[in-house]
Amino acid sequence: xxxxxxxxxxxxxxxxxxxxxxxxxxxxxxxxxxxxxxxxxxxxxxxxxxxxxxxxxxxxxxxxxxxxxxxxxxxxxxxxxxxxxxxxxxxxxxxxxxxxxxxxxxxxxxxxxxxxxxxxxxxxxxxxxxxxxxxxxxxxxxxxxxxxxxxxxxxxxxxxxxxxxxxxxxxxxxxxxxxxxxxxxxxxxxxxxxxxxxxxxxxxxxxxxxxxxxxxxxxxxxxxxxxxxxxxxxxxxxxxxxxxxxxxxxxxx
Amino acid sequence: xxxxxxxxxxxxxxxxxxxxxxxxxxxxxxxxxxxxxxxxxxxxxxxxxxxxxxxxxxxxxxxxxxxxxxxxxxxxxxxxxxxxxxxxxxxxxxxxxxxxxxxxxxxxxxxxxxxxxxxxxxxxxxxxxxxxxxxxxxxxxxxxxxxxxxxxxxxxxxxxxxxxxxxxxxxxxxxxxxxxxxxxxxxxxxxxxxxxxxxxxxxxxxxxxxxxxxxxxxxxxxxxxxxxxxxxxxxxxxxxxxxxxxxxxxxxx
Numbered sequence: 432x433x434x435x436x437x438x439x440x441x442x443x444x445x446x447x448x449x450x451x452x453x454x455x456x457x458x459x460x461x462x463x464x465x466x467x468x469x470x471x472x473x474x475x476x477x478x479x480x481x482x483x484x485x486x487x488x489x490x491x492x493x494x495x496x497x498x499x500x501x502x503x504x505x506x507x508x509x510x511x512x513x514x515x516x517x518x519x520x521x522x523x524x525x526x527x528x529x530x531x532x533x534x535x536x537x538x539x540x541x542x543x544x545x546x547x548x549x550x551x552x553x554x555x556x557x558x559x560x561x562x563x564x565x566x567x568x569x570x571x572x573x574x575x576x577x578x579x580x581x582x583x584x585x586x587x588x589x590x591x592x593x594x595x596x597x598x599x600x601x602x603x604x605x606x607x608x609x610x611x612x613x614x615x616x617x618x619x620x621x622x623x624x625x626x627x628x629x630x631x632x633x634x635x636x637x638x639x640x641x642x643x644x645x646x647x648x649x650x651x652x653x654x655x656x657x658x659x660x661x662x663x664x665x666x667x668x669x670x671x672x673x674x675x676x677x678x679x680x681x682x683x684x
Numbered sequence: 685x686x687x688x689x690x691x692x693x694x695x696x697x698x699x700x701x702x703x704x705x706x707x708x709x710x711x712x713x714x715x716x717x718x719x720x721x722x723x724x725x726x727x728x729x730x731x732x733x734x735x736x737x738x739x740x741x742x743x744x745x746x747x748x749x750x751x752x753x754x755x756x757x758x759x760x761x762x763x764x765x766x767x768x769x770x771x772x773x774x775x776x777x778x779x780x781x782x783x784x785x786x787x788x789x790x791x792x793x794x795x796x797x798x799x800x801x802x803x804x805x806x807x808x809x810x811x812x813x814x815x816x817x818x819x820x821x822x823x824x825x826x827x828x829x830x831x832x833x834x835x836x837x838x839x840x841x842x843x844x845x846x847x848x849x850x851x852x853x854x855x856x857x858x859x860x861x862x863x864x865x866x867x868x869x870x871x872x873x874x875x876x877x878x879x880x881x882x883x884x885x886x887x888x889x890x891x892x893x894x895x896x897x898x899x900x901x902x903x904x905x906x907x908x909x910x911x912x913x914x915x916x917x918x919x920x921x922x923x924x925x926x927x928x929x930x931x932x933x934x935x936x937x
Contacts, residue, residue: 441898500907522900522908541876543884545896554879582876591870594912599863599877600884601899602929603856608893608936610852617844623794623835624852625889626807631796631853632885636878640861643798645694646854647775654753655775659847668935672928676855679921683861 432573433490435459436477437505439467441544442519443496449552451475453576458487463497483508490514492573494538499523506531515569517561521593524586525560536561536570539589541582543600552577558584558592609669641683648680685826686743688712689730690758692720694797695772696749702805704728706829711740716750736761743767745826747791752776759784768822770814774846777839778813789814789823792842794835796853805830811837811845862922894936901933 432455436447439462447457457477462468468479480486486493486509493512495502496519509516510531517536518527528535539558544550557574559581561567567583574581584592607628611621634643647655656677663670685708689700692715700710710730715721721732733739739746739762746765748755749772762769763784770789771780781788792811797803810827812834814820820836827834837845860881864874887896900908909930916923 498903499905522911542880543887543896543898545887545891545898547891547896548887550883556876556879580879584872588870588872590911590915591866592872592876594915595863595866595872595877596880597899597912597926598859598866600880601897601901601933602859602925603881603884604888604893604897604899605901605929605933605936606851606855606859607888608897609932610848611893613844613848613851617841619837619841619845619848621888621892623809623845624848626809626833627795627849627853628856628885628888630803631856632881634796634798634801635857635860635874635881638798638800639874640857640864643796643800644854644857644861645796645798646850646857648854648858650751652752658775658843659850662843662847668932672855672932673850675921675925675928676858679862679925680854680858682921683858 432456432492433458433487434573435461435486435490435493436471436496437461437483437493437509438496439464439471440496440498441546442540443494444471444546445544445550445552446494446496446519446540447471447475447477449577450573451477455573455576458490459485461486486512488513492517492569494519503527515561515566517570521558521596522590524590525562526586528562534561534563534566534569536566537586537589538570538574539593540578541592541596543604554578554580556580556582558582558589560585560589609672613669644680644683646680648677649684651681651684685709685745686711686740687826688714688739688743688746689724689749690714690736690746690762691749692717692724693749693751694799695793696747697724697799698797698803698805699747699749699772699793700724700728700730702830703826704730708826708829711743712738714739739765741766745770745822747772756780768814768819770823774811774849775843777843778815779839781815787814787816787819787822789819790839790842791823791827792846793831794845794849796857807831807833809833809835811835811842813838813842862925866922897933897936899933901930902937904934904937 460468460472472479491514493516515534517538537560541556559570713721713725725732746769768787770791790813794809812823
């Protein structure tokens with residue numbers, strides 16, 4: 432199987448490296464920034480192409496891993512491609528490829544990727560969708576080489592899954608950041624919170640979050656809630672977030 | 685060293701069991717609910733006492749691990765105690781013990797505890813404060829048997845640390861719960877998010893959250909932000925949380 436990768440950002444890089452590590456050939460990499468394409472291509476023994484019209488029209492799979500808003504435009508430029516074309520986005524509909532292609536799909540790895548941190552694909556849910564059975568079979572073949580966690584999911588549900596992931600990951604990481612702001616303002620190190628953060632995530636691996644919620648809001652500990660809000664009087668945005676999340680927790684009691 | 689534990693909730697239970705496992709004798713357990721005291725006492729070869737006036741006045745350490753609002757009242761009832769008295773709260777000032785006792789302190793384990801999940805104390809930050817050097821030495825001696833992560837911190841900073849921990853743990857777990865609500869409403873299983881949750885916590889173990897933030901808000905991906913908000917139109921509280929956290933992330937760019 433020959434794969435072409437369009438994009439060289441976080442997701443494209445981790446995915447392309449995982450495909451390469453699974454002994455599947457990535458032949459070409461394209462990016463808006465040729466230097467990024469070159470950097471990625473060098474790591475996986477591929478060729479960086481500077482123009483989309485250099486794409487190997489006979490490659491088996493073209494994975495588009497770029498920002499959501501640009502997928503339709505890039506697909507339009509690739510309409511001579513004859514293989515299976517798929518994007519890796521959580522939010523973009525499968526039908527972005529309709530009319531242009533015979534075989535198309537979605538290959539959405541549900542994970543957070545950072546350039547600085549390597550990650551094993553073995554447990555990452557790979558969320559697949561395709562326009563026909565043969566496309567789905569091919570996506571499953573590729574996915575199966577990377578992960579044992581393969582999920583078929585349609586565009587409607589994938590959108591909701593992506594939204595849920597924003598709450599569970601992006602917002603969560605931002606709460607870590609807000610905690611770090613509070614610590615910094617008090618000459619405390621983020622180090623001290625790291626075991627707590629790991630355990631908070633570990634607890635919901637074998638339980639549901641509703642069943643392991645702790646803290647003053649779930650205990651309805653009004654005195655502590657009021658004291659905390661007093662500590663945030665000079666930071667209206669943190670205070671607002673404190674209030675809305677505490678109120679939301681109380682509604683689950 | 686002989687320790688008396690006042691309380692039999694999540695923190696008291698995990699702490700008492702860890703002390704017992706470290707070969708320190710817990711002689712007595714008291715709780716508002718004698719049955720809970722009995723359950724804990726049975727696990728650690730201690731005696732459950734039904735009345736505070738049965739407390740061993742000669743024990744070396746009395747650890748008060750009950751809800752914040754009740755600490756002052758319980759301390760008042762223990763004023764004949766001659767050993768070192770300490771509470772385990774993040775939010776209550778050391779001075780709650782002043783005037784009543786000669787030796788007192790704080791022994792605050794910075795972690796989230798659930799009855800259903802065992803936990804190793806080895807890495808848990810034990811945050812200590814005491815009214816004099818000999819009290820601090822004794823607290824350090826006890827803490828050193830449980831963890832290698834011992835932090836001296838005064839009441840003012842501990843309050844801020846506790847507040848930061850609410851953001852990093854209680855609110856974070858609630859975001860997991862909101863994600864689960866979104867999944868459930870779309871017939872999706874929480875299982876699919878679990879690898880993402882673990883990785884989100886793992887990423888900040890060797891990095892700062894600001895440096896590994898991902899998602900539509902940090903990318904300023906307006907189309908996805910708008911689409912997500914449309915998906916939440918029927919859930920005003922989730923929509924409000926989505927907006928306020930996305931706006932807060934954007935301010936970090």
